[in-house]
Amino acid sequence: MKKIAIIDDEVQITTMIEKFLKRDGKYSVSTYNNPLSALSSLSSDTDVVLLDIMMPQMNGLELLEKLMEKYPNIKIIMMTAYSTLDKVLDAHRYGAENYIMKPFSSMSVITDKIEAITK
Amino acid sequence: MEYAFLALLAIYALYKLKQQSNKIRDLEHQVSNVYLFLNTLSVPIFVKDKNGFYIECNEAFLNIVEKDKKDILNTKNTDEEMLYSLHEEMDKELLKKDNINYKEIFLLKSHKPHMYEFFKSSLTDSNGNYSGYICVMIDVTDHEKQENQLQWEAHQEVEKNKTILKKHEDDKLASAKFTAIGQLAAGITHEINTPLTYIKGNLEMIKMDFDDLPKDLPVKKQMFEYVDEMEVGIDRIATIVSSMREMSKQKEIGKSRKNIYTTLITSLIMSYNRSKQICDIYINGEMFTLESPKDKFEFYADIQDQRIEQAWIIIINNALDELQKKPNFIDRKFNINISEKSSQIKIEFKDNGGGIPENIMDDLFEPFISGKPESGIGLGLSIAKRILDEQNATINAYNESNGAVFEIIIDAS
Secondary structure, eight states: OEEEEEEOSOHHHHHHHHHHHHTTTOEEEEEESSHHHHHHHOOTTOOEEEEESOOSSSOHHHHHHHHHHHOTTOEEEEEEOSSOSHHHHHHHHHTOOEEEESSOSOTHHHHHHHHHHOO | OHHHHHHHHHHHHHHHHHHHHTTOOOHHHHHHHHHHHHHTOSSOEEEEETTSOEEEEOHHHHHHHTOOHHHHTTOSSOSOBTTHHHHHHHHGGGGTOSEEEEEEEEOBTTSOOEEEEEEEEEEEOTTSOEEEEEEEEEEOHHHHHHHHHHHHHHHHHHHHHHHHHHHHHHHHHHHHHHHHHHHHHHHHHHHHHHHHHHHHHHHHHHHHHHHHSOTTOHHHHHHHHHHHHHHHHHHHHHHHHHHHHHHTSOOOSSOEEEEHHHHHHHHHHHHHHHHTTTOOEEETTEEOOTTOOTTSSOOEEEEOHHHHHHHHHHHHHHHHHHHTTSSOGGGOOEEEEEEEETTEEEEEEEEOSOOOOHHHHTTTTSTTOOSOTTTOOSOHHHHHHHHHHHTTOEEEEEEETTEEEEEEEEEOO
């Protein structure tokens, strides 16, 4: 079972994605609404992290950099509700595998991207 | 030079007259002595006594007033002199000074006005008392015209520079406003997108749950319909926000290869809130809706998409302004066509809103030219043209079939 972590300061977003991913019982899901707690308690055997770009305390790009340093094998998908792709391009340079724009065109786009990078 | 010479000559005559005035008592006698001399001069000269009556004049003066000498002498004015009282007022100065000169229009009822410079010099009797004056008139009409022309040209130059300066200031202001609006839009976009994400996602999951309900449950179909309706609304919000996001991107420094058709669709989405109340818009023969795909056609050019979208919005809004004047929705037609030929992309905006007034057609893209006196200040199309110039595109406008056509040509890449 693939281990997925969702990091987003919006509880509604993490809850919704968690429920969606758990529907078919294919994924084990953990959620974090605080970037600092995610950095300290993320399990090292996590397969994919869904990481929001815009968060208080520490933005997604900083967290991405630290996660890549600490867990070089974890695949990271950025999520953004921001107006430009600039940050996504930066994220790609830091090592993010893919990105999803909010709102999601369809929930299945999440699973499609997870499956694509964990083949 | 000629005038100056004549004036000197006249002043010399005056000087001689004054010299004589000390020796000869009678003013009329003095004047008659120099009459022959005065007639040799081509500039009008006359002499008045202290009461303002003509007592002598030369042929040149008689020529300009078109009178016989006998009709003038011993009169105060030529009857046709319109500004007589003004001259009379100036003459009072001669009681205080020996010489005066001033420029004034010499206006006769039957002639075009001429501008003269009047050189007046007082005459005195043997006791040194003021007894009248002699006046030399120099026609300075052409000189004044040249001077006025020069002044007018200088004024025009100053006004032109002011307009350029104002345009720069307006540009800076517009740019600052656009940046502020862009930042605001980016913030709003982010804030709307976040709740939109979980509304949309949860709704999708509700549908998944409905789908798991038994097929024959009567309420199932109805619930699906409700959710579908909600999804249409949410998708519409998402589309508008997405376009707002595209429009609010920071100004790109360089150009890049972009699909012109996509920029047209984005602009139509941005204008939709207004256009839906005015008319249907057809793009390449198909009616535009919020669901119209953005990449149905591909016409690539090197452009700044965000800038060019602004130009499209201006042109679209202008057409909507004109179409709105037609009373019936059904009679309003607005077509946008995009095509490519010989590596050139042609975009046409055609409406049937009555066309561009002929009197502004030549200056249509100049600032402050407007066909909408009640509302327009005439900046929109000049901005659109400037944007299109930046993109190395050309824009032309003409009338066709009771409407206006704006044609833009841009090199394909």
